[in-house]
Amino acid sequence: MSVRVKSVERYLKELRDSKKEKPQQVKDGIEIYIELWEKAIKRGIVSPDDDVESALQKIDASGGLYKAAED
Secondary structure (H helix, E strand, C coil), X not given: CCCCCCEHHHHHHHHHHHHHHCCHHHXXXXXXXXXXXXXXXXXXXXXXXXEHHHHHHHHHHCCCHXXXXXX
16 A cells, blocks of 8 residues: 655645635635745745655744744
8 A cells, every 4th residue: 555645736736725615714724824835935945846744844844834934
């Protein structure tokens, strides 16, 4: 049985797709979370091609998602 590794890019796409059925407040929270991830990508902390587990380790090492997304 093989374990499928999910990339950051795919993870963010699935999050975007999942917000369609959610209440507005949840949609807003998901969008903020996605924006933080995108800022971490833009800063080079993580890559869209990283698997989520590796990306989370990199984010943790940088001090958390808010720190990774800071300008």
